Amino acid sequence: MKKILILLLTALLLLGLTACGEDGSETTGSTPEATKPHTHDYTGEVTTAATCDKEGVKTFTCACGDSYTEKIDATGEHTWGNWKTETEALIGRDGTQTRTCSACAAAESRRTTEGALQNSFGEYGIERLMEHWPVENGWAQEVPLQEEAIRGFMLLHFVSAQYNGPDRTDEEFTISFDAVVEFLSPYFYITESIKAEMKQDYRYDAATDRFNLNYPGSGLNMDVRGYVHNGGNRYTVYYYTETPYFDYPSYWKVEIEFLLPEGQPNKYLSIIRIPELPENITK
Numbered sequence: 001m002k003k004i005l006i007l008l009l010t011a012l013l014l015l016g017l018t019a020c021g022e023d024g025s026e027t028t029g030s031t032p033e034a035t036k037p038h039t040h041d042y043t044g045e046v047t048t049a050a051t052c053d054k055e056g057v058k059t060f061t062c063a064c065g066d067s068y069t070e071k072i073d074a075t076g077e078h079t080w081g082n083w084k085t086e087t088e089a090l091i092g093r094d095g096t097q098t099r100t101c102s103a104c105a106a107a108e109s110r111r112t113t114e115g116a117l118q119n120s121f122g123e124y125g126i127e128r129l130m131e132h133w134p135v136e137n138g139w140a141q142e143v144p145l146q147e148e149a150i151r152g153f154m155l156l157h158f159v160s161a162q163y164n165g166p167d168r169t170d171e172e173f174t175i176s177f178d179a180v181v182e183f184l185s186p187y188f189y190i191t192e193s194i195k196a197e198m199k200q201d202y203r204y205d206a207a208t209d210r211f212n213l214n215y216p217g218s219g220l221n222m223d224v225r226g227y228v229h230n231g232g233n234r235y236t237v238y239y240y241t242e243t244p245y246f247d248y249p250s251y252w253k254v255e256i257e258f259l260l261p262e263g264q265p266n267k268y269l270s271i272i273r274i275p276e277l278p279e280n281i282t283k
């Protein structure tokens with residue numbers, strides 16, 4: 001009898017324990033959310049931009065961490081930089097320009113006539129011969145109309161402004177007669193009368209056979225307005241100048257030997273102030 005009681009109690013205890021355990025497993029086991037299917041919600045973002053010749057990548061990401069990528073087609077459009085001049089355009093010869101893509105190695109070139117007039121005839125220096133006649137009674141004089149401006153004293157203006165050789169140490173300098181002629185010869189035909197005129201200039205010192213020159217300064221703006229080709233390397237070039245010193249229209253007719261290739265200066269045959277530009281010039 002006592003044995004049976006113990007067995008019953010044990011059985012009851014076991015039942016109770018089992019019931020407890022089942023209760024616990026029910027509360028922690030099956031949450032309702034875990035069994036529902038998750039719907040991804042992707043947000044797309046360009047992670048590698050496409051360029052002219054390379055595909056890009058767009059990455060789509062869900063908040064759950066899942067992601068996938070899609071390719072973006074190459075744009076096929078180069079990102080061109082500015083045109084850069086390789087060879088300057090000159091009258092009678094096209095120049096070349098190139099530009100490159102900043103995203104790939106692509107490059108292209110083109111021919112151009114841009115700037116040809118200025119590149120050919122806009123050589124600095126000759127505006128010195130267009131500036132004014134030397135000082136007279138304290139005043140610089142207008143260059144007279146229809147008068148040749150390539151005169152000894154005008155050439156000394158040119159040397160003052162342009163000479164940069166060994167004799168020049170400062171804005172003021174002295175230079176030998178022979179050095180002046182040598183310097184001028186590529187630009188002008190130095191005739192005996194021009195030589196004589198230079199020797200009569202107040203800047204010439206006969207005792208030393210040297211000139212005392214100084215930088216003359218200039219306020220002149222020079223534009224090339226057009227030209228006429230006279231055959232071979234001969235051109236008539238028309239200029240306009242503006243000066244703060246004189247209030248008169250300054251048009252100029254300049255006969256030039258245009259000496260290709262580059263690196264050689266143009267040679268000036270005559271420089272004459274004219275009242276107005278002729279019609280029918282090439283611009």
Ligand SMILES: [Zn+2]
Nearest residue numbers: 040041062064
């Ligand atoms: Zn997701």
Ligand SMILES: [Zn+2]
Nearest residue numbers: 052078101104
């Ligand atoms: Zn490119």
